[in-house]
Amino acid sequence: MKNQDDHLNHAIIEFYEKLSSWEMAVVKDNGFSLPQVHIVEILGLNGPMRMKELAGKIGVTTGTLTVQIDKMVKAGLVLRRAHETDRRSILVELTDPGQVMFEEHDKLHMQLTTDLTVQFSEAERAQMLDFFNRINKEF
């Protein structure tokens, strides 16, 4: 006894699962770990942010994040910078190589997005964007 909303819900979950699986496959080929690519992705999209905020976004404790950021600093992908007003806080930001990595990864996403919406009209793509924007705002 499935209604329209169940279908929408399951379509969203299916999309999420497929994207998740795609992401893992893509990451496996590029030498970096999934959490690290995840961090690069978030910093690339949102800009520098505090450890706490970043940990929240990827869903790990700050302890876990500290270890990951240590590795990424060593690998030259990110750097730690002092927070201007709150000296307890630290801002994590992409280095130039980190930014390059983000852009390359983003290109793959862009290609996927293009492929998935290849049969969409301009108007449909615009509407899809509007839907996502409204949903993200609500999230």
Next chain:
Amino acid sequence: MKNQDDHLNHAIIEFYEKLSSWEMAVVKDNGFSLPQVHIVEILGLNGPMRMKELAGKIGVTTGTLTVQIDKMVKAGLVLRRAHETDRRSILVELTDPGQVMFEEHDKLHMQLTTDLTVQFSEAERAQMLDFFNRINKEF
């Protein structure tokens, strides 16, 4: 110099990140591990499937999956069943408690979907569903 398609791409990634973060938060509260909930979710949506296929969907090796399924069998969430025609293969399926767990988790997703689209008209929700269906088909 961002165009429309870049925005759509980034809106999709943002949605994915938020959903991913939401999923982690939800899972953390219910006592089971993320991979296990993930498996329940996939089996609930797609029905019984072979180890190989399931491993592909969640993006791990079959070796990793064997260990997880062992735990889940012990926990009473899934069971192993012989494949009818291929005796090398094994079908993994949800037990009744596993199905219950799926349905409860699915309810949370449903609530989220409802919340996120609360300002959508009926027609917009229908169109959104159509978009996701077409994208998932292409994926």
Next chain:
DNA sequence: CCATATAGTTCGTTAATCAAAGTAATAATC
């Protein structure tokens, strides 16, 4: 048949994670 490929398991090792304890800075209370 025999060789090769495929599905799943086992096992040793590495990576990721958490929780708890520790440090330092800020905010709140009195």
Next chain:
DNA sequence: GATTATTACTTTGATTAACGAACTATATGG
């Protein structure tokens, strides 16, 4: 403005997840 509580981050020890390679069993194709 001194004290207490809270917040941000790090460190550490233990647990869990993951990979890859070796192994068993079945299937497939000369």
